[in-house]
Amino acid sequence: MQIISSEQGDVTILALSGSLDAMTADSALETINLEFARQRTKLVLDINGVEFMSSAGLRTILASLQSSRQKGGDLRLAGGSNNIKRVLDFSGFTKILKSYDTTAEAVASFTG
Numbered sequence: 001m002q003i004i005s006s007e008q009g010d011v012t013i014l015a016l017s018g019s020l021d022a023m024t025a026d027s028a029l030e031t032i033n034l035e036f037a038r039q040r041t042k043l044v045l046d047i048n049g050v051e052f053m054s055s056a057g058l059r060t061i062l063a064s065l066q067s068s069r070q071k072g073g074d075l076r077l078a079g080g081s082n083n084i085k086r087v088l089d090f091s092g093f094t095k096i097l098k099s100y101d102t103t104a105e106a107v108a109s110f111t112g
Contacts, residue, residue: 041073
């Protein structure tokens with residue numbers, strides 16, 4: 001799992017690539033929590049590079065969503081392969097968080 005961080009205004013974009021699974025979920029959550037420690041609570045997870053997501057990855061997204069909302073922010077997803085989108089849909093995640101086709105749309109959703 002590789003995570004590349006960038007910022008657009010008050011929104012932090014974390015571009016994930018590789019597998020988000022039991023082997024990498026803790027590391028991903030640690031990176032996300034570092035953003036919260038920096039008072040960065042508006043997050044976009046760009047999942048275009050995620051090839052595989054297990055239940056551990058889903059738990060990481062859920063924990064991050066809950067933390068961001070508790071801190072007055074929110075979390076959005078951007079992109080994702082059809083297989084990853086299917087996992088998110090089947091697990092009910094598309095009902096509890098906002099997902100966009102592009103990172104630009106996800107970032108813009110925080111202002112509109």
